[in-house]
Amino acid sequence: MLIPDSRTSLDQAAGLIGDVIDGTEVSRLLQEVDDLPQWPDIATALDRLADYLGANSTPIDYGRRRLLDYTGLLPHDRWLEICRHTGTPPGTGRRERIARSQLFQRLSGLPAESAPDDLGGPDSAEFRATSLRFTALQTPELAHALQQEALNFLASHHIHDEPMTWQPPATLLAGLSLPGPDPAHVDLPRLHQLVRERQHPVQHAAQVLGTTVEAIRHVLDEHPAPAPPLTKSTARAAGRIRQQARQAIPAERFTRLYLDEHRSLQQIATLTGFSRRVLTGLAKEYGIPLREGPKDYKRRGTVERAWLIEQYVHRRRTLPDLAREAGMSTANMARWAKTHNVPLRPRGGSSHSQVLRAIDQASRAPSILRPALGGQGASERLSRFAAASPYPSLGAAASGLGLNTFTLVAQINRIERELGGPLLVRAERGRPMTLTPLGKKVLKAIRKMQDNTMP
Template identity: 90%
Template sequence: MAAGLRAASIIVSLRGPDGSQVENREWSASSIDLLAAAAPWRTFRWYRSQRHYSGTYWSTTMRDHVIYESRLELARLLFADFDPSVRRVVAQPFLLKAEVDGAVRKHIPDYLLVTDEGPVVVDVKPLHRLSKPEVAFTFGWTREAVEARGWKYEVWSEQPTAELENVRFLSGYRRDWLFDRGLVDELRGADLNGVSLRRAAASLPGRPEEQVRSAVYHLLDANSTPIDYGRRRLLDYTGLLPHDRWLEICRRTGTPPGTGRRERIARSQLFQRLSGLPAESAPDDLGGLDSAEFRATSLRFTALQTPELVHALHQEALTFLASHHIHDEPMTWQPPATLLAGLSLPGSDPAHVDLPRLHQLVRERQHPVQHAAQVLGTTVEAVRHALDEHPAPAPPLTKSTARATGRIRQQARQAIPAERFTRLYLDEHRSLQQIATLTGFSRRVLTDLAKEYGIPLREGPKDYKRRDTVERAWLIEQYVHRRRTLPDLAREAGMSTANMARWAKTHDVPLRPRGGSSHSQVLRAIDQASRAPSILRPALGGQGASERLSRFAAASAYPSLGAAASGLGLNTFTLVAQINRVERELGGPLLVRAERGRPMTLTPLGKKVLKAIRKMQDNTMP
């Protein structure tokens, strides 16, 4: 509770049913039964030039008259009477007093509703007055006092005119004792889903048409809807539209996610559609859903929603219901339009709105709904209803704008739906690179699109021609033993070098580092080794093998390796290293190194190797 409101100071005063006053009771100790039985604390009077139209309304819920002080309060009273979860309505229920910021404050709420979900304290105020500091201050400490008891607090403002007019129209047919129960039961048992009111009246030829028509209106009461709003309002909505799901929906629909406000608007609107409660009643950590600024932003957000975003949010709402084991109800419900065909109902008809022109207008101004209503000569409510039923498509984007706003994925989704992606990638066995070349989208975008569609990407080489499978044994023989290059092998197999490299990775064949021996050198070395004496073949496997053997043969004629290096024009260290390598490869010493007074000589193995080298050199001479 805020520091400015002292909880212990909150007291309540009320009038009993007999008119007696009960004053200064502790707020937290006053039971709901006591408050629900109270008479209005403040009554009204009529006088000349009064600013508000007050009066009484016969409530079906209360089976009695309930007072209201303004037409806006009457509108809230109509909605409360239409709501099947509301069990009791008390107007001007009590006087609340509290010490706030060191001063005693007083306030009389407009209504107390006793509902299936618990008490709801309601204040009614026009939308344009909610931003006034004194109003916001009063509603602020009242909300804290009410919610401290675990009750709900609601600030109610203007609702869509079409919805209000329909509720007001149907309120005249809500008094069940005025209708023949037999007639109502017959209509309940008849198959009237989707038929017009005229056909519904004709379906019971033995009944007067006026009575049938009135009974149908009576059945349009909220108790006849296929949605159990009482159950829905008991759900925990804190898990509705989590942040990661909002980001995913924005990514899939190409919608900028914003910095948080758009997400809160979308969540509060889903809450309103699912629960039937005002959007500002949605659970929100930051608060302020009932502010005029937030409502204005919500109106603009609704106007600019694309069909893709509306569909995605609708699916998210159904998923939320399914997570609470609600599978047999639609997201929202309204009476079939055909039921009222041919009737002259109050209000503007949204069906007469020029939709193409409307979609153009809502993307032109800062306040699109008001601007569109003014240009089209209709009401804001008619525009809102039309946009709810037919959201405006997203405007076409340039390539740079699409990239800047993250809309490339959406364009890819439209150009390559799941069916086409499946055909190209799985049926025709095309690679991602080939699909990228065909469609103009990058492999990165295509990879993400495949994951979104649930299409598993093939592991290993991206060679999508089945006839070009590379066998492991062949690759090892050609690449490892024969030391052929990847480009040469790729040309022979009819694929790219990168594809052959991926096959090598699939078969766990390590790739040679760059800068190795060339293909021709390797082929010459292999050919030479195949024709050389067997004693020399172990030393003919590497690059420069013939040169090392020739230098060994030339150095054997000198008295020492130093003298041989000098005579052959070589570095002594280089010559010694090459002869040492030949000795390792052939399995033993070839030279007895020179010592003081004794020149260098050949070992028995060295004599055999020298003889084989001479023979090989003779065979290779032209």
């Protein structure tokens, strides 16, 4: 179609279709086609196609596509992510190169052999043979994911209004006798069955169905075979179990179960039916840090705050007693107390009434102050911060309040850690100490709390 009625040379025509052959090879192919008994119908098909293209605009600007920079097509990380989400074994590199070169072929309309070297295009007969196995490996899920990746690539080049591929209507070939088998006559269910049964499925299917490898490849490109049922071991190897876990426990649900409800991995495993190993990998994928500490702390059940306050504070039971009832160590029960901001009774120190007052005060305090009211001396630390805030520096505040400077600084540093941010902009030469926005809110809350506790 490039040569008749034009001044285009054979070498120029070869260049327009991707430089995979030269003018001499084009001449040889034309002679072979001319010798075929179907040549008149081939010529008719080409005439019909030329007329169709002359009368109808195509939805793809292939000239523009062939000028795109394809170096960013299907990055390695995206390939791994696609394999993870579709349950496809990613292979050792060759499979990824095949997927990339096939995407290049479909997007550009050029042969895969024309793919840039940095895309890892075909470089050997072995590579091309492997590409046949990749055709059989594809599932509908993988094909859809790769198609979406191709559309995303086009969008990154500001091409939003074109499909991934296009072909003229097959009705242009109606009534013509053309060389080669018709892919439309391939038994699709039987083909899908065959490609899942043999080590070299494409060649085997072509032999059994009495057609060509090219026809089988075309049909599988259009209609990938569904993935076969997997055993538990093969499912794990293919990443299918992780995929199922990802669908059953999305990040939001995992966060709610593990962080909000404070369930252990073992409890989530019992609830969902997935192993702790799978859940550990899922947590890593979601960026959810696993709790640190002894293994039994991760494994034991949840200790509710209301129960702990009732038993430890109001009923004055000891931590060892509560730990025995909950089936955990005393140290783990102490961790739960810290998690719930329940002050521990001092050993041989002040009376339990002080703890009760601390709990009561924390429950009635403004919410912004509650994280800083969980330990002994909390109210005193907050009062000292409020008293120190008008001074030009912490040194001046310590002197004016009759405190050791180191003690005052340490107490304010602790409040800042507990409340999650700086409260003061420390004094520098020529500039006095000032409150930060958080410090102003905290000071206001302290004044309010002090007003509420005055008789």
